[in-house]
Amino acid sequence: MTDVPSIDPRTGDVAEIVAAETTTAEVAALCRVADAASRPLEDLGRDGRAALLDALAAALEDAATEVVALADRETALGTTRLTGELARTCYQLRLFGEVLREGGYLEATIDHPADTPMGPRPDLRRMLVPIGPVAVFGASNFPLAFSVPGGDTASALAAGCPVVVKAHGSHPATSQRCYEVLAGAAEQFGAPPGTLGIVHGQQAGADLVAHPLVRAVGFTGSTAGARALLAIIEKRADPIPFYGELSSLNPLVVTRAAAADRAADIGAGFVASFTLGGGQFCTKPGLAFVPTGPDGDALVEAARRAVAALDPVVLLNERIAESYAAGAARLAQAPGVSVVRTGTMRAGGVPVLLTTSARALPPEVVEECFGPIAVLARYRDDAELRTAIERLPSSLTATVHRGPGETELPDALAGWLRPRAGRLVFDGYPTGVAVSWAQHHGGPWPATNTQHTSVGTAAIRRFLRPFTWQNAPQEVLPAELRDAYGAIPRRINGTLHPTA
Amino acid sequence: MTDVPSIDPRTGDVAEIVAAETTTAEVAALCRVADAASRPLEDLGRDGRAALLDALAAALEDAATEVVALADRETALGTTRLTGELARTCYQLRLFGEVLREGGYLEATIDHPADTPMGPRPDLRRMLVPIGPVAVFGASNFPLAFSVPGGDTASALAAGCPVVVKAHGSHPATSQRCYEVLAGAAEQFGAPPGTLGIVHGQQAGADLVAHPLVRAVGFTGSTAGARALLAIIEKRADPIPFYGELSSLNPLVVTRAAAADRAADIGAGFVASFTLGGGQFCTKPGLAFVPTGPDGDALVEAARRAVAALDPVVLLNERIAESYAAGAARLAQAPGVSVVRTGTMRAGGVPVLLTTSARALPPEVVEECFGPIAVLARYRDDAELRTAIERLPSSLTATVHRGPGETELPDALAGWLRPRAGRLVFDGYPTGVAVSWAQHHGGPWPATNTQHTSVGTAAIRRFLRPFTWQNAPQEVLPAELRDAYGAIPRRINGTLHPTA
Known part of the structure; x- marks a missing residue:
C-alpha cells in the first residue's frame, strides 16, 4: 500500500498524506458500482440530471473557501485565479443543465415509414444515448476546471454517464475534497450510488482504462501520458473511445x-x-x-x-x-x-x-x-x-x-x-476559453479531440452514442422520440422542427 | 510489379488482369493530388457539391448495365440484388445532396459577446469543416454500396473531403470501372482533379493509411483487418480517426x-x-x-x-x-x-x-x-x-x-x-438498412463506429471536425456564419433558429 502525499510546491514539503493508492480490486469495485448507476442516472431524466448539476454547483460554491485554499496550497496558482476557476466550474455545471433542459443535444430524429427509390423505409427513430461509465483523468494545471469537477465530469454526468476520476498526483487533497463535496451533494440529491468515484495512483489509472465496464476515457495531460493510455486501450478486447487534450503550440x-x-x-x-x-x-x-x-x-x-x-x-x-x-x-x-x-x-x-x-x-x-x-x-x-x-x-x-x-x-x-x-x-489571445455553445477546444493530433471538444456545450457529445429504434412500439421508445412529445427540437422526415 | 486479377467466384478462373498493384510512390502522388483538391472541393460550396453528387449518381445510372454485369461476374451476388444495390447507391448520393442543401449538418452555432458569471465572452462562431483527404476501404460484400461508390465515399465527398479508395481485391474490375465512371463525371462537372482516387493492393492500402496527408479512414471489413490498420494508425506521428464497420452477431x-x-x-x-x-x-x-x-x-x-x-x-x-x-x-x-x-x-x-x-x-x-x-x-x-x-x-x-x-x-x-x-x-429483421436521416449503423466494438454511423445522413459527421472563429471579421467567416445568412438552421446564443 503506497501513500498518496499532498506536496506544497512553494516549499516542496509534504503537507499531508491524502489517501492510499487505490488497488486493482478497489478500482474494479468502483467500476461495478458505476456501471450499476448507469441506468438509474439515465432514468433521472434530463430535468433530473439538470437539477443534479445545479446541486453539485451549489455544493461546490458552499465549499469554495476551503477548496480554493487547498487548491492554492497544492498548485500555487493563487486564490484569485482559483476563485475564478471555481466560478467557471460552477457556471459550467449549470450550463450543462441548460443543455439538458433544451434537449437539442439528443439529435432526436424521426423518419416515418415511406416509399423511397431504394424501397420501403420502416419507422426509424434515432437519438443519442449515454455511452456508459467514463474514466476522467484530472489535469495538473486546472485543479477545479479539468479535474474532479470540470468539463469532462460535468459533460459526462449531463450525458447520463457515471464518472470515475483519476485524481492528479499534483493535487490529490483538492481532488479528494472536491470528490467528497460532490459525492455528498449527489447522495443528498438522491443520485444513485456510484454516480461519482475517485481513484488515486498511476496504476489505478491504468486499471481504470483497462476495466471492461469503462466505456470511454477523458484525459487532459501530456502526449506521452496519452500514448500510454492509448496503448492500454489498444490491448482491450474492445477498444473504447479516448478523448485526449494533449500538447498545443498555439x-x-x-x-x-x-x-x-x-x-x-x-x-x-x-x-x-x-x-x-x-x-x-x-x-x-x-x-x-x-x-x-x-x-x-x-x-x-x-x-x-x-x-x-x-x-x-x-x-x-x-x-x-x-x-x-x-x-x-x-x-x-x-x-x-x-x-x-x-x-x-x-x-x-x-x-x-x-x-x-x-x-x-x-x-x-x-x-x-x-x-x-x-x-x-x-x-x-x-x-x-x-x-x-x-x-x-x-x-x-x-x-x-x-x-x-x-x-x-x-x-x-x-x-x-x-x-x-x-x-x-x-485580435486577441488564446488563453481564456469561454464555456459556451459555440466554443471548440480541440484540434488534430497532437491537440487531439479532432472530432470533439472538451470545452463548451458540445463536449457532451463525447459521452453519448447514437441509437436507432426501428418499428418500436411507443411504450418502448424514450419519451423524447414518442409521437406526442414536443419539448425538444426534433428532425422529422428530414425537416428540423424547433421546440413546440 | 504485381498484377491485380479479377476472379470469377463461380468458376474460380481469372477473368482479366485489372491493374498493377499501386506502388508506394504512386500512393503518395495520389495523396498529394487529393490534398490539393481539398480547398477547391470545399470552395464548390454546399450547392456545388450537391450538384456534383447528383452528377455522380446520374453517371452511375448511365453505366448501370455494364457495372452490374461486372459486379455480378466478380461477386456472384446476382443482377437483381446488384441492380438494387446500385439504386441504393445513387439514392444515397442524392440524399447527401439534400443534406448539403439543408445545411443543418454544419451545426452552425453563434454566440454573441456577452457578460457571463465566468466573465466576458467574446464573439464565438462554430461550425463543422472538412477533415481533409479520406481513405476509404471497399468491402467485399457490397461492391457498389460500400466500395468505390457507397456510403463512405458519398458522405466524405459531401463533407468536402477528397477520397482515395482502396479497391477490394474481391472485385477490382468493378471498383476500377466505377472509379472511371465517377472520376470522369467529376471531371466533366468541373470538380478539382484528385477529388477521387483509387489504389489496388494490400500494401497500397497500408501506405494510404500511413500517409501524412490522409486525415481519416473509413473501413468496412474484418476485425483482423481493422486491427492491422489501427496498428498502422497508432504508429503515425499523428494518429487519425478510424471509422470501422467490423464484426456483428445481430x-x-x-x-x-x-x-x-x-x-x-x-x-x-x-x-x-x-x-x-x-x-x-x-x-x-x-x-x-x-x-x-x-x-x-x-x-x-x-x-x-x-x-x-x-x-x-x-x-x-x-x-x-x-x-x-x-x-x-x-x-x-x-x-x-x-x-x-x-x-x-x-x-x-x-x-x-x-x-x-x-x-x-x-x-x-x-x-x-x-x-x-x-x-x-x-x-x-x-x-x-x-x-x-x-x-x-x-x-x-x-x-x-x-x-x-x-x-x-x-x-x-x-x-x-x-x-x-x-x-x-x-417485429422485423435487421438485414435491409434504410438510408435515411434517423438511421444508425454502428455500435460499440466489435461493431465499432460507437460514436458515428456509416449509413444514413449522419455518416457525414465522420468526415467533419468542429472549428470556432473568435472575434473574426465578417469577411473572413464562412458564409454560413455571417450575420446576414439565414439559409440554414443555426443556434444563436443557445437558441435553435430554423432556416429563415
Missing part, C-alpha cells in the same frame, strides 16, 4: 499592418497571455510570428520590457519545474534562437522570451514547452510566413492580429492556419 | 408471446434474413433466442423446412468460402450445438441451421460466422434469456419479436439489448 501571427498599428499593445498582451497562470495553459501561445523591421522591433522591445517586469513564478510541481528548466535551456540553445530576456535558467519559473527567424524555425521551436516561455519568430514577407505556418503541428488555437480593416491577408492566414487548429482567434 | 429474440402468435412466419422470416445475399451481410442475424416448448418447436421446424428448400450459394470469394466452411464446421462441433439442417460441410455456400440451449451458449456461438449460417438458442424463461443476452458481444443491431400488444417484456429486452447494439428492430 501560434500567433502579427501582420505587418497590425504591428504598425499597435506594436506595444501586442507585445505586452502577448507576454501577459503566455505567462498567465505560469504559462501552464494548454492554450498558451508559445510562438508568435512578428514582421521584421521597426514596427516588429518595437513589438519585441515592448515584450522584452513586459517580461523584465515579471517575477519568477512557482510552477505546479517539481516534475513540471524540472521539465520547464530543461525545455527552456534546450530552446535557448537551439540553432538560430536568441534569448531576449530571462533570469537564471536553473530557477523553475522564470519567464523567458526568445527570438528566431521564421525562415530557420528550428524543430525545438515548434514543440510545446510547458511554462512561461515563448518564441518570437521574425518573418520578412508573406511567403516566408506561409512556409513557416505550413511547418507547424496542429494546435488547439491559432491567433491572427490584423491591421484596422485589414481582410485580405487575414483571410489567407485563416486558410493556412485552419488545418492546424481548432479555434482561430482574431 | 442477436434476435423471439418472445414466448411472439412464438405463440406466429412461429411459422418468424421461422421462415429468420431464414430468409440470415441467408439473404448468401448470409454475407454485416446485419445478418447469426443468433436467435427461441423459447422452449411447442411454439418454439414449431418455429424451429418452420426454419428447418425453409433451409431445406434452399440451394447452395456461391460465396464472394475463395477465402470467404474456405473461412465459412471452417467456421461452420467449428460451430457444428461446438459442445451443446446440434445441426438442424445442412448439406455437406465441404461445399462453400450451403445454408446451415443449428440449435443450442441459451444456458450453454458456447463461445463459438456468440462470434460472427460470415455466411448463410445461424443458431437458434432455446431459452426456458426470461431470467435465462437475460443471462444469455448479458454474455453477448456488441452488435450493429438487435431484434425483438413480440406478441400482439406485448410491451412489458419488450421494454425489458430493450434495456438489456441496448448496451449491446446500435439499432433495435421490432
Whole structure:
C-alpha cells in the first residue's frame, strides 16, 4: 500500500498524506458500482440530471473557501485565479443543465415509414444515448476546471454517464475534497450510488482504462501520458473511445499592418497571455510570428520590457519545474534562437522570451514547452510566413492580429492556419476559453479531440452514442422520440422542427 | 510489379488482369493530388457539391448495365440484388445532396459577446469543416454500396473531403470501372482533379493509411483487418480517426408471446434474413433466442423446412468460402450445438441451421460466422434469456419479436439489448438498412463506429471536425456564419433558429 502525499510546491514539503493508492480490486469495485448507476442516472431524466448539476454547483460554491485554499496550497496558482476557476466550474455545471433542459443535444430524429427509390423505409427513430461509465483523468494545471469537477465530469454526468476520476498526483487533497463535496451533494440529491468515484495512483489509472465496464476515457495531460493510455486501450478486447487534450503550440501571427498599428499593445498582451497562470495553459501561445523591421522591433522591445517586469513564478510541481528548466535551456540553445530576456535558467519559473527567424524555425521551436516561455519568430514577407505556418503541428488555437480593416491577408492566414487548429482567434489571445455553445477546444493530433471538444456545450457529445429504434412500439421508445412529445427540437422526415 | 486479377467466384478462373498493384510512390502522388483538391472541393460550396453528387449518381445510372454485369461476374451476388444495390447507391448520393442543401449538418452555432458569471465572452462562431483527404476501404460484400461508390465515399465527398479508395481485391474490375465512371463525371462537372482516387493492393492500402496527408479512414471489413490498420494508425506521428464497420452477431429474440402468435412466419422470416445475399451481410442475424416448448418447436421446424428448400450459394470469394466452411464446421462441433439442417460441410455456400440451449451458449456461438449460417438458442424463461443476452458481444443491431400488444417484456429486452447494439428492430429483421436521416449503423466494438454511423445522413459527421472563429471579421467567416445568412438552421446564443 503506497501513500498518496499532498506536496506544497512553494516549499516542496509534504503537507499531508491524502489517501492510499487505490488497488486493482478497489478500482474494479468502483467500476461495478458505476456501471450499476448507469441506468438509474439515465432514468433521472434530463430535468433530473439538470437539477443534479445545479446541486453539485451549489455544493461546490458552499465549499469554495476551503477548496480554493487547498487548491492554492497544492498548485500555487493563487486564490484569485482559483476563485475564478471555481466560478467557471460552477457556471459550467449549470450550463450543462441548460443543455439538458433544451434537449437539442439528443439529435432526436424521426423518419416515418415511406416509399423511397431504394424501397420501403420502416419507422426509424434515432437519438443519442449515454455511452456508459467514463474514466476522467484530472489535469495538473486546472485543479477545479479539468479535474474532479470540470468539463469532462460535468459533460459526462449531463450525458447520463457515471464518472470515475483519476485524481492528479499534483493535487490529490483538492481532488479528494472536491470528490467528497460532490459525492455528498449527489447522495443528498438522491443520485444513485456510484454516480461519482475517485481513484488515486498511476496504476489505478491504468486499471481504470483497462476495466471492461469503462466505456470511454477523458484525459487532459501530456502526449506521452496519452500514448500510454492509448496503448492500454489498444490491448482491450474492445477498444473504447479516448478523448485526449494533449500538447498545443498555439501560434500567433502579427501582420505587418497590425504591428504598425499597435506594436506595444501586442507585445505586452502577448507576454501577459503566455505567462498567465505560469504559462501552464494548454492554450498558451508559445510562438508568435512578428514582421521584421521597426514596427516588429518595437513589438519585441515592448515584450522584452513586459517580461523584465515579471517575477519568477512557482510552477505546479517539481516534475513540471524540472521539465520547464530543461525545455527552456534546450530552446535557448537551439540553432538560430536568441534569448531576449530571462533570469537564471536553473530557477523553475522564470519567464523567458526568445527570438528566431521564421525562415530557420528550428524543430525545438515548434514543440510545446510547458511554462512561461515563448518564441518570437521574425518573418520578412508573406511567403516566408506561409512556409513557416505550413511547418507547424496542429494546435488547439491559432491567433491572427490584423491591421484596422485589414481582410485580405487575414483571410489567407485563416486558410493556412485552419488545418492546424481548432479555434482561430482574431485580435486577441488564446488563453481564456469561454464555456459556451459555440466554443471548440480541440484540434488534430497532437491537440487531439479532432472530432470533439472538451470545452463548451458540445463536449457532451463525447459521452453519448447514437441509437436507432426501428418499428418500436411507443411504450418502448424514450419519451423524447414518442409521437406526442414536443419539448425538444426534433428532425422529422428530414425537416428540423424547433421546440413546440 | 504485381498484377491485380479479377476472379470469377463461380468458376474460380481469372477473368482479366485489372491493374498493377499501386506502388508506394504512386500512393503518395495520389495523396498529394487529393490534398490539393481539398480547398477547391470545399470552395464548390454546399450547392456545388450537391450538384456534383447528383452528377455522380446520374453517371452511375448511365453505366448501370455494364457495372452490374461486372459486379455480378466478380461477386456472384446476382443482377437483381446488384441492380438494387446500385439504386441504393445513387439514392444515397442524392440524399447527401439534400443534406448539403439543408445545411443543418454544419451545426452552425453563434454566440454573441456577452457578460457571463465566468466573465466576458467574446464573439464565438462554430461550425463543422472538412477533415481533409479520406481513405476509404471497399468491402467485399457490397461492391457498389460500400466500395468505390457507397456510403463512405458519398458522405466524405459531401463533407468536402477528397477520397482515395482502396479497391477490394474481391472485385477490382468493378471498383476500377466505377472509379472511371465517377472520376470522369467529376471531371466533366468541373470538380478539382484528385477529388477521387483509387489504389489496388494490400500494401497500397497500408501506405494510404500511413500517409501524412490522409486525415481519416473509413473501413468496412474484418476485425483482423481493422486491427492491422489501427496498428498502422497508432504508429503515425499523428494518429487519425478510424471509422470501422467490423464484426456483428445481430442477436434476435423471439418472445414466448411472439412464438405463440406466429412461429411459422418468424421461422421462415429468420431464414430468409440470415441467408439473404448468401448470409454475407454485416446485419445478418447469426443468433436467435427461441423459447422452449411447442411454439418454439414449431418455429424451429418452420426454419428447418425453409433451409431445406434452399440451394447452395456461391460465396464472394475463395477465402470467404474456405473461412465459412471452417467456421461452420467449428460451430457444428461446438459442445451443446446440434445441426438442424445442412448439406455437406465441404461445399462453400450451403445454408446451415443449428440449435443450442441459451444456458450453454458456447463461445463459438456468440462470434460472427460470415455466411448463410445461424443458431437458434432455446431459452426456458426470461431470467435465462437475460443471462444469455448479458454474455453477448456488441452488435450493429438487435431484434425483438413480440406478441400482439406485448410491451412489458419488450421494454425489458430493450434495456438489456441496448448496451449491446446500435439499432433495435421490432417485429422485423435487421438485414435491409434504410438510408435515411434517423438511421444508425454502428455500435460499440466489435461493431465499432460507437460514436458515428456509416449509413444514413449522419455518416457525414465522420468526415467533419468542429472549428470556432473568435472575434473574426465578417469577411473572413464562412458564409454560413455571417450575420446576414439565414439559409440554414443555426443556434444563436443557445437558441435553435430554423432556416429563415
